[in-house]
Amino acid sequence: MIKLLIIEDHPLVVEGFKNLIDSRDDFSLCGIAGNAEDALLLLKSCLPDIVLLDIMLPGMTGLELIDILQKDYPKSKVLVVSTYSQRYYVEAMLEKGAKGYLLKNAGNDEIIEAITSVYYDQTYLSHEIAFSLRKNAGQPISLSHREIEVLKLVADGLTNKEIAEKLFISPLTVDSHRKNMIAKLEARNTASLIKIAVENGYFSLRNDTNELK
Amino acid sequence: MIKLLIIEDHPLVVEGFKNLIDSRDDFSLCGIAGNAEDALLLLKSCLPDIVLLDIMLPGMTGLELIDILQKDYPKSKVLVVSTYSQRYYVEAMLEKGAKGYLLKNAGNDEIIEAITSVYYDQTYLSHEIAFSLRKNAGQPISLSHREIEVLKLVADGLTNKEIAEKLFISPLTVDSHRKNMIAKLEARNTASLIKIAVENGYFSLRNDTNELK
DNA sequence: TATAAAATCCCCTTTTTCGTGGATTGTTTG
DNA sequence: CAAACAATCCACGAAAAAGGGGATTTTATA
Numbered sequence: 300m301i302k303l304l305i306i307e308d309h310p311l312v313v314e315g316f317k318n319l320i321d322s323r324d325d326f327s328l329c330g331i332a333g334n335a336e337d338a339l340l341l342l343k344s345c346l347p348d349i350v351l352l353d354i355m356l357p358g359m360t361g362l363e364l365i366d367i368l369q370k371d372y373p374k375s376k377v378l379v380v381s382t383y384s385q386r387y388y389v390e391a392m393l394e395k396g397a398k399g400y401l402l403k404n405a406g407n408d409e410i411i412e413a414i415t416s417v418y419y420d421q422t423y424l425s426h427e428i429a430f431s432l433r434k435n436a437g438q439p440i441s442l443s444h445r446e447i448e449v450l451k452l453v454a455d456g457l458t459n460k461e462i463a464e465k466l467f468i469s470p471l472t473v474d475s476h477r478k479n480m481i482a483k484l485e486a487r488n489t490a491s492l493i494k495i496a497v498e499n500g501y502f503s504l505r506n507d508t509n510e511l512k
Numbered sequence: 513m514i515k516l517l518i519i520e521d522h523p524l525v526v527e528g529f530k531n532l533i534d535s536r537d538d539f540s541l542c543g544i545a546g547n548a549e550d551a552l553l554l555l556k557s558c559l560p561d562i563v564l565l566d567i568m569l570p571g572m573t574g575l576e577l578i579d580i581l582q583k584d585y586p587k588s589k590v591l592v593v594s595t596y597s598q599r600y601y602v603e604a605m606l607e608k609g610a611k612g613y614l615l616k617n618a619g620n621d622e623i624i625e626a627i628t629s630v631y632y633d634q635t636y637l638s639h640e641i642a643f644s645l646r647k648n649a650g651q652p653i654s655l656s657h658r659e660i661e662v663l664k665l666v667a668d669g670l671t672n673k674e675i676a677e678k679l680f681i682s683p684l685t686v687d688s689h690r691k692n693m694i695a696k697l698e699a700r701n702t703a704s705l706i707k708i709a710v711e712n713g714y715f716s717l718r719n720d721t722n723e724l725k
Numbered sequence: 726t727a728t729a730a731a732a733t734c735c736c737c738t739t740t741t742t743c744g745t746g747g748a749t750t751g752t753t754t755g
Numbered sequence: 756c757a758a759a760c761a762a763t764c765c766a767c768g769a770a771a772a773a774g775g776g777g778a779t780t781t782t783a784t785a
Contacts, residue, residue, distance in 0.1 A: 311616055312522075315528045456699060456703055456707075472762070682734055682735085689732085
């Protein structure tokens with residue numbers, strides 16, 4: 300019997316999972332949380348074999364929550380469930396210890412396969428993701444912390460000089476970071492750098508207030 | 513009896529809807545399509561009162577599909593179902609004739625309310641969206657077709673000169689468009705323009721191949 | 726058919742970025 | 756302990772964009 304905890308804020312998706320789990324007598328659902336806080340409360344009593352974890356949660360994201368999960372509940376395996384196939388999220392979650400990464404467009408068969416694989420300690424990746432990771436393996440494009448820091452400020456429209464003042468470094472250093480990022484991500488200039496970075500989830504555009512702007 | 517057609521490519525979400533619809537004896541489900549093509553085939557036999565339409569479909573998007581729906585099946589009312597709360601999508605779909613816009617993080621009550629409202633010809637917007645639209649009403653920031661065309665090329669890293677060649681116009685015109693957009697969206701420069709434009713969904717970053725880059 | 730909005734084109738100056746080349750000092754890490 | 760990487764700094768010239776004006780011609784549309 301595989302004990303599952305769902306951490307997901309979309310009731311419709313939860314409903315879908317619940318249905319699937321109910322229909323199988325080797326799966327049991329031990330809790331549902333719509334956000335990280337509720338999840339942490341549930342985990343104590345629940346002690347699931349597998350946590351189905353969404354990335355985009357209100358408040359604390361899956362990226363942050365998984366760190367706590369890994370530390371406090373190392374026996375619960377994390378199966379990420381996300382609409383996002385961007386390499387940044389995939390790599391980040393796998394690095395942080397997720398055992399699987401499932402896209403929300405997966406069908407029932409794939410979901411069942413994912414859950415059972417992860418339960419038996421095999422890594423599971425959605426087909427699309429496995430395919431793409433393999434294809435683009437070799438030199439994973441990654442930005443350093445400092446680069447991402449600079450990138451965010453660039454995206455906010457600051458010039459090298461302004462960023463330099465903010466970070467207490469030379470404008471030339473900022474320029475170097477910018478150039479390095481352009482080279483790394485094979486952008487043509489800053490504009491395309493921003494686009495590529497957003498596309499690949501190097502920084503989040505998540506709208507915490509959910510306001511229309 | 514309200515006849516519903518679901519156009520949505522996430523099986524989990526479909527499952528959630530199906531459950532909800534099954535549980536009500538005033539709703540009936542007349543079909544499920546995972547993409548626009550299937551939807552068009554189903555519509556003929558189905559003739560639903562309400563179409564639950566996702567925006568991000570593989571192949572043809574909801575943005576395109578709704579035009580066909582409005583033209584060929586004007587009696588079927590469209591209730592958009594999306595994770596995207598960006599003003600661009602909301603406004604675009606409503607302008608194209610959608611009767612409601614429901615966010616996927618809606619609960620059952622909200623979904624039922626949305627469906628019945630739309631059925632009785634009232635516009636329904638998710639709370640968050642209604643709130644934000646009202647709040648930011650007045651001067652809706654909108655970009656012209658040409659501006660968006662230019663914007664996309666800018667985001668791809670082309671210079672004014674290159675864009676000018678591509679569109680057979682003067683680089684000065686391209687520059688004007690760029691400047692106008694920066695002013696309209698209150699960006700500080702091209703980099704922040706791209707970020708703001710992406711955030712607000714002025715153009716899609718949808719990854720049609722679903723590849724990790 | 727006015728009138729607004731969109732699309733087009735122009736000038737000038739200043740600021741910023743791009744491209745290409747470096748170099749140095751730490752800090753991980755196999 | 757090398758080797759790799761991150762973070763810092765630099766120089767120089769060319770190219771591009773920003774800022775702040777204006778102006779004309781199409782197209783919609785009220």
